[in-house]
Amino acid sequence: MSKLACTCGHIIRDQADSLPHKASLIKDQQEEDFIQNLAQEINSLLTAAEAGNLEAILDERYGKIPRQPKAAEACYNIIGSALLSNSISAYECQSCGKLWIQKEVNSFKPFNSESRVYEAVLSIAPST
Numbered sequence: 001m002s003k004l005a006c007t008c009g010h011i012i013r014d015q016a017d018s019l020p021h022k023a024s025l026i027k028d029q030q031e032e033d034f035i036q037n038l039a040q041e042i043n044s045l046l047t048a049a050e051a052g053n054l055e056a057i058l059d060e061r062y063g064k065i066p067r068q069p070k071a072a073e074a075c076y077n078i079i080g081s082a083l084l085s086n087s088i089s090a091y092e093c094q095s096c097g098k099l100w101i102q103k104e105v106n107s108f109k110p111f112n113s114e115s116r117v118y119e120a121v122l123s124i125a126p127s128t
């Protein structure tokens, strides 16, 4: 999603990283799959490293990329991919505070906040 029109008229934009009004949610029913998928991927890399095959496995999965450190990049990709496939997005309208929770791809359901104002509930910085 790059833009979402809130019912209050505000346009919620998602065109950068580290947005204070966006979060990724892992449903409790997906949490175990998320952890299991990560554990399997990490275990396969550790097993390959113990056997001295890590470089070959990384080349096989990600191609012979010249960037280093390749293992760190592989871990970033594994965790990012697992998060994307096991999470949904949520946005807080910066005008009215309404929460928009992803139901399907490009489909969001609104939830009104009692205060009806932006409270930065998805931000790591405390609201003022």
Ligand SMILES: [Zn+2]
Pocket (backbone or CB within 6 Å): 006, 007, 008, 009, 010, 093, 094, 095, 096, 097, 098
């Ligand atoms: Zn709004």
